[in-house]
Amino acid sequence: MTMSINIAINGQKLTVPEGTTILEAAKQIGIEIPTLCHLKDTNEIGVCRVCVVEVKGARNLVPSCITKVTEGMEITTNSPKARKAREMVMNLILATHPKDCLTCDRNGDCELRTLADKMGIRKIDFGAPVKDLPLDDSNPSIIRDSSKCILCRRCVSVCNEVQKVSAIGLINRGIGTTVGTAFDRGLADSPCVFCGQCVSVCPTGALTERFNLREVWQALNDPDKHVVIQTAPAIRVSLGEELGEEPGTIVTGKMVGALRKVGFDKVFDTDFTADLTIMEEGHEFLQRLTEKGKLPLITSCSPGWVKYVETFYPEFLDNVSSCKSPQQMFGAIIKTYYAEKYKIDPAKIYTVSAMPCTAKKFEANRPEMNSSGYRDVDAVLTTRELGLLIKEAGVDWASVEDSQFDQPFGEGTGAGIIFGSSGGVMEAALRTLSEVVTGKELKNLDFKGVRGLEGIKEAEVTLNGQTLRVAVANGLANAKKVLDGLKNKELDYHFVEIMACPGGCIGGGGQPRPSTPDTKQKRMEATYRADKGLPRRKSHENPAVQEIYKEFLKKPLGEKSHHLLHTSYTPRNK
């Protein structure tokens, strides 16, 4: 049984459960203590000292984010001593921090700047030289500007604990401490999988995606270019946050309307290729199952996960589905089938994709992603960049009217939409597999066992008398657990879905900040609401999918599919 602890904060008495931190207890009675390094459940190390408070009888000020309450504790959050210490900490951080806030990538949503404002800091007391460290722009996904790093270590915790990638760590010591890779090389020469979870939690402009807006504007302004955009399932439930909507608002129609105003020639739905992925991957699974191929089959939609398995578990590469991700399938289809069908020179087509992901930028740049004869995808924008694109274009979001995706790739099913949440690919695959295998209509489409934010989910499904064991993992630490279990033969599955980011794409590294468990939950609920609201909820019922097989691909896993929609993987050094 949990004990109740009686404490007083700023003279106000309250009772909280044992194990509560001072920070949490204060929050309960409406007292907000400033924090900077703190990241619930992930980075609870009390290293920045911005949250210090005074505790009666304690020799020193204590960090409220990691100090648990004890019986009779008397806490003062705003004593002159505590405030002075906090201001000193902020002053020391700000003294060496670059002052280019006006042009910083985090202009508008910098946590450091917001905190300085909230604490009423109007003058920096120290004249220390501003940090001037080299920029890491070695890769297509993430830019690291160590000069803007305040050493809060959130990125290190996320990379080490949540993702178990450990591409970055603290190097050197004292005043020379920085966050970096082994031998302080660029991320391109590290095991980084470009998931962008570090970018998602960075409080300053030290970690950002590589912006591709300039290239997109250039294409939009080029009259010779036919510019198409595809939007991922997970961004319709998150883009709104960039434009002032509440988390979990579904903005599909408005997003399409806004993108049309921005000037795209066509606005397509990645749900279409999500459905196509289910057709290909579903049949790949059946083939492996019936022909005693390598099992479990593991999904391949998440490019962060793909790089992870290539780097850390190359022995599992034969288990990974050969299907390209929906983004890459889309690019290949646009520059072949679509170009032929609408008689457009594929050399003049520019494909943009809007993704919740930073690893998608890396994926689009993989050298083998050119099966159409061109780069399958020319530019990838994160959800954050897409919000910025709409703002830069001067589109007044509030007055944008709903619009429909363009044909022939405007048709997506509910199965495609739920790709955005962890468990969605599995559920979509099960909906289709059930009907393909049994030949009977599936009555209950909701496979609730694979839904939710839980890190590892398992389910059993019986198809024609055969029981299939499936598992879903999100976050790479959970993926690691599943892979280790499979390796030691402690686990045994037929089909496994893995997404690099916690929660799946709704928690992707390119999603609006902050991406808290609460916002993720709301985005996730929104994907299932969107699914429920659609007339078609099974991938194989997508008429556009049926049409492309009839007109172009002929059959799943056929020759054209093999060439355009499937890929291979490369073992990589750690």
Added chain:
Amino acid sequence: MENCCCGESKLSGILARYQGQDGALIKALQDAQGLYGYLPEEVLARIADYFDHPYSQVYGVATFYAQFRLKPRGENLIRVCTGTVCHIMGGPQVLAKISEELNISLGETTEDNKFTLGSAVCFGACSQAPVIMVNDDIYGRVTPERIAAILARYCTGV
């Protein structure tokens, strides 16, 4: 690891000593440095792999502790005191002069591998400040003018 063929089996021996031991990383790094004189990149990678520690973290440990070197050390190690008293008594000027004379910065080694320039915080000889040490020899009340002569002592036999 091709470049350190003779050290390879010895490194394996060192690692084997710590097999299955928790918290043996620093001991292993110390032993490896004893073997090679510094910690070559491939040795760090090997140690990371052996202990199943992330490479970035092993690098972090190696750069955190002043005792570890990632570059080979020269024949002679110069250590300039950067403690408070030496600082006040002109240590920085001495350091600048050595740096100029050898054409290397703090932490670097000359191209001919003769000298490595390092620093230390206090040798406990503050009355002699500013102090430098070259190998085991201590020099007190050093001035920039004396540097050339001090260094020359270690260049004999070239």
